[in-house]
Amino acid sequence: MSSDNQHVTTAQTKTREARMGEGVDDRFNSRLREVLGSMPFILTKFDKFMNWVRGSSMFVLQFGIACCSIEMIHTYAVKHDLDRFGSGIPRASPRQADLIIVPGTIVSKFAPRMKRVYDQMPEPKFVVGMGNCTAAGGPFQEGYNVVKGAEEVIPVDIHVPGCPPRPEALIYGVVKLQERVANGESSPVVVKPYELEEFSDLPRDEVVEKLADQIDEDDLVMRYNWRNSP
Amino acid sequence: MSLEESQRGVGVTEDGDLDYDELEDLLGEKVLAREEHLNAEGFVIRPDDVQDVLSTLKERAGFDHLSLLTAQEYLDRYESIYHMKKYDDPTQEVSVVVPTDKENPVSESAEPVFRTADWHEREAYDLVGIEYEDHPDLRRILLPETWQGHPLSLDYDQDKPQIVPLREHANPLQPDHKDAESDTMFLNVGPHHPATHGVLHLETVLDGEQVVDVDPDIGYLHRCEEQMCQNGTYRHQIMPYPDRWDYVSAGLLNEWSYARTAESLADIDVPEYAQVLRTLGAELCRIASHLLALGTFALDVYGDFNVIWQYAFRDREVVLNILEDLTGQRMMFNYFRLGGVVWDIPEPREEWFEKIRDFLDELPGKLAEYHDLVTGNEIYQIRCVDTGVLEPEVAKEYGVTGPAARASGIDYDLRRDDPYGYYDELDWDVVTDDGCDNFARVMVRFKEVEESAKIISQCVDLLEDWPEDERTIQANVPRTLKPEPDTEVYEAVEAAKGELGIYIRSDGTDKPARFKIRSPCFSNLQSLPEMAEGELLADLIAALGSIDIVLGEVDR
Ligand code: SF4
Numbered sequence: 001m002s003s004d005n006q007h008v009t010t011a012q013t014k015t016r017e018a019r020m021g022e023g024v025d026d027r028f029n030s031r032l033r034e035v036l037g038s039m040p041f042i043l044t045k046f047d048k049f050m051n052w053v054r055g056s057s058m059f060v061l062q063f064g065i066a067c068c069s070i071e072m073i074h075t076y077a078v079k080h081d082l083d084r085f086g087s088g089i090p091r092a093s094p095r096q097a098d099l100i101i102v103p104g105t106i107v108s109k110f111a112p113r114m115k116r117v118y119d120q121m122p123e124p125k126f127v128v129g130m131g132n133c134t135a136a137g138g139p140f141q142e143g144y145n146v147v148k149g150a151e152e153v154i155p156v157d158i159h160v161p162g163c164p165p166r167p168e169a170l171i172y173g174v175v176k177l178q179e180r181v182a183n184g185e186s187s188p189v190v191v192k193p194y195e196l197e198e199f200s201d202l203p204r205d206e207v208v209e210k211l212a213d214q215i216d217e218d219d220l221v222m223r224y225n226w227r228n229s230p
Numbered sequence: 231m232s233l234e235e236s237q238r239g240v241g242v243t244e245d246g247d248l249d250y251d252e253l254e255d256l257l258g259e260k261v262l263a264r265e266e267h268l269n270a271e272g273f274v275i276r277p278d279d280v281q282d283v284l285s286t287l288k289e290r291a292g293f294d295h296l297s298l299l300t301a302q303e304y305l306d307r308y309e310s311i312y313h314m315k316k317y318d319d320p321t322q323e324v325s326v327v328v329p330t331d332k333e334n335p336v337s338e339s340a341e342p343v344f345r346t347a348d349w350h351e352r353e354a355y356d357l358v359g360i361e362y363e364d365h366p367d368l369r370r371i372l373l374p375e376t377w378q379g380h381p382l383s384l385d386y387d388q389d390k391p392q393i394v395p396l397r398e399h400a401n402p403l404q405p406d407h408k409d410a411e412s413d414t415m416f417l418n419v420g421p422h423h424p425a426t427h428g429v430l431h432l433e434t435v436l437d438g439e440q441v442v443d444v445d446p447d448i449g450y451l452h453r454c455e456e457q458m459c460q461n462g463t464y465r466h467q468i469m470p471y472p473d474r475w476d477y478v479s480a481g482l483l484n485e486w487s488y489a490r491t492a493e494s495l496a497d498i499d500v501p502e503y504a505q506v507l508r509t510l511g512a513e514l515c516r517i518a519s520h521l522l523a524l525g526t527f528a529l530d531v532y533g534d535f536n537v538i539w540q541y542a543f544r545d546r547e548v549v550l551n552i553l554e555d556l557t558g559q560r561m562m563f564n565y566f567r568l569g570g571v572v573w574d575i576p577e578p579r580e581e582w583f584e585k586i587r588d589f590l591d592e593l594p595g596k597l598a599e600y601h602d603l604v605t606g607n608e609i610y611q612i613r614c615v616d617t618g619v620l621e622p623e624v625a626k627e628y629g630v631t632g633p634a635a636r637a638s639g640i641d642y643d644l645r646r647d648d649p650y651g652y653y654d655e656l657d658w659d660v661v662t663d664d665g666c667d668n669f670a671r672v673m674v675r676f677k678e679v680e681e682s683a684k685i686i687s688q689c690v691d692l693l694e695d696w697p698e699d700e701r702t703i704q705a706n707v708p709r710t711l712k713p714e715p716d717t718e719v720y721e722a723v724e725a726a727k728g729e730l731g732i733y734i735r736s737d738g739t740d741k742p743a744r745f746k747i748r749s750p751c752f753s754n755l756q757s758l759p760e761m762a763e764g765e766l767l768a769d770l771i772a773a774l775g776s777i778d779i780v781l782g783e784v785d786r
Binding site: 062063064065066067069070071073074077078079092104105107108109110111112113114116117139140142143144145146163164166196199202205207208210211214215216219220221222223224225226227 | 373374375376377378381386388389390391392393394395396397421422424428429449450451452453454455457458461470471474477478479522539540543544546547550560561562781782
């Protein structure tokens with residue numbers, strides 16, 4: 001260690017002792033504290049601080065659907081390494097996640113499950129829609145079984161277009177979200193036409209009548225009105 | 231029957247070709263009529279003769295591979311076509327055509343003859359609406375159980391509302407799994423679970439840690455691929471879709487299945503130069519796909535193998551770069567065209583060849599590293615040797631193909647047995663292994679990576695020396711293709727996961743009337759219970775990883 005450094009360290013030790021008392025382990029002395037000097041308090045708005053914390057470290061839900069998830073994995077893996085931006089640790093449980101990246105085509109059988117997973121995430125939660133399929137159904141938009149975009153089921157904060165988007169594009173989308181969260185901006189909540197509801201709450205019509213003996217009154221169902229889909 | 235004839239099998243001439251007349255004699259009056267398909271002849275039979283005919287063809291004439299069941303609706307009838315082949319020689323094919331009545335579409339099930347017919351018939355029932363008598367469990371497979379109507383039937387109204395429930399799954403073995411008396415526990419693996427490689431749901435019943443029953447529940451990614459292809463024109467609109475079936479960068483392999491089928495349908499010849507380009511690209515895709523299979527499998531069997539997964543993705547990046555230079559995209563290449571490929575190698579060519587050579591030079595060292603880390607590792611061996619056993623006879627029953635079949639000692643590879651592209655001009659070997667277990671399946675993939683590297687290096691040499699004025703990348707193909715009405719063809723290629731086939735029936739327009747995909751993963755996944763039942767839960771996960779499915783292709 002050069003004598004110059006030595007000098008700095010001595011000065012730092014002094015400010016630290018003034019702040020924390022004598023004999024504190026060197027390891028507690030973070031860069032940030034040095035910047036703050038001997039001042040033991042910082043003054044900011046609580047919400048601002050919380051937003052900064054939220055935006056700086058996001059846990060992503062480990063959630064793969066279709067082709068886009070392969071590019072999502074490449075985004076996590078070496079070379080692109082999403083973790084450089086503080087949001088690259090996928091959590092296997094929705095209960096530990098702040099962010100869900102929806103990477104793929106959503107079909108009728110999967111949408112209720114996706115909704116359930118989303119509901120299990122604690123607030124505040126954020127959604128990045130990855131790929132054209134989550135934007136509007138993508139290349140499968142005309143399919144009889146395809147939900148025309150994630151926004152039919154859950155609100156989406158950032159859409160990353162592409163089929164599939166390159167890892168760089170996904171990184172841009174996630175970082176953009178982090179930036180917005182840190183600034184306390186959020187997207188307006190959009191109307192979600194497809195909800196999970198109890199079977200008995202559906203308006204009685206032809207389909208409901210037909211299924212009455214197959215589905216219990218209190219079963220949760222999702223009803224797709226394909227004709228009105230965008 | 232002479233001795234010689236019995237060795238050849240009934241219906242095979244001295245030159246080893248199929249003799250359909252002899253097959254017809256074998257089936258006798260069960261044959262109502264004969265049909266010409268481009269790939270094989272078809273025998274039209276009555277719906278209640280299915281089991282008889284199929285088992286005669288299987289037992290007496292050696293057609294032991296039920297590759298695909300195509301179901302479709304005509305204006306005046308429904309039709310099921312059983313496409314049969316031989317594992318020994320897949321160029322010997324026969325179709326069994328079973329027309330059924332429009333009002334009452336009931337046909338005998340082939341499940342007692344071929345186990346694989348179970349899922350295929352469920353799919354035919356689900357999407358087209360044909361009912362199979364005698365089927366052990368005829369319920370919907372791809373669409374939710376409460377779906378109304380059959381979407382690939384002619385009068386289906388896509389705008390009708392549908393209701394899909396979200397409810398608990400019942401334990402199939404015991405009425406109430408919460409019951410104090412019950413010994414078993416019901417466990418849902420998926421549809422959102424890291425070990426299922428996508429949106430697959432395994433309904434698993436456990437007794438302690440032992441799997442007593444497992445039923446794969448699929449359809450969480452059924453995105454109407456067949457409908458999309460039926461809505462597209464042959465020339466340009468269909469080719470982008472195959473990229474999205476097996477989406478782990480196996481794109482070119484899939485595109486080839488469509489290219490091969492459509493080229494055979496419209497009688498298009500592909501210039502040799504384009505064939506070499508195709509072969510090169512396809513094998514790069516195989517490497518990328520196998521690397522992903524290896525990486526994720528390592529992660530599945532033992533969490534600390536994370537590093538291997540990272541290595542696999544590091545190496546995949548290199549392959550994807552090379553492919554991106556060639557095609558312009560990292561995953562959804564859309565590079566093949568009917569009659570060739572879309573463009574030539576990027577300039578400067580030498581630089582691109584150099585990139586490939588560098589990759590190939592480094593590959594042996596990397597593979598040695600993988601072997602050090604994985605296959606030589608004791609924990610890994612304990613997890614993989616003698617678990618997930620799939621005997622060859624069982625595999626054939628389920629129509630298992632690809633690395634999964636070759637690891638059960640079945641010497642079956644369409645690149646060699648039903649040659650296409652440039653494969654028969656090159657020097658490479660089909661890899662097989664008699665282990666039948668998880669370990670063997672992974673080893674086969676490792677060795678196939680080496681073989682693919684061999685093929686690629688020969689292709690690079692060829693391309694380098696190719697005279698400049700003979701670099702034709704596309705044959706002359708008319709702008710609009712309208713194949714003769716009612717032409718039927720079924721062709722397959724060896725994709726990363728196995729035999730990927732397509733059946734097309736034309737109706738004289740520029741779009742196919744029926745487009746049916748034979749997905750290798752669909753058949754391979756069906757054999758999972760055979761590998762997993764009676765084993766520990768952890769081995770179920772390993773077996774699932776080792777057959778390397780991709781849900782985009784299972785569900786289509
Ligand atoms: S946007 Fe494209 S790549 Fe992504 S899931 Fe949809 S089809 Fe696949």
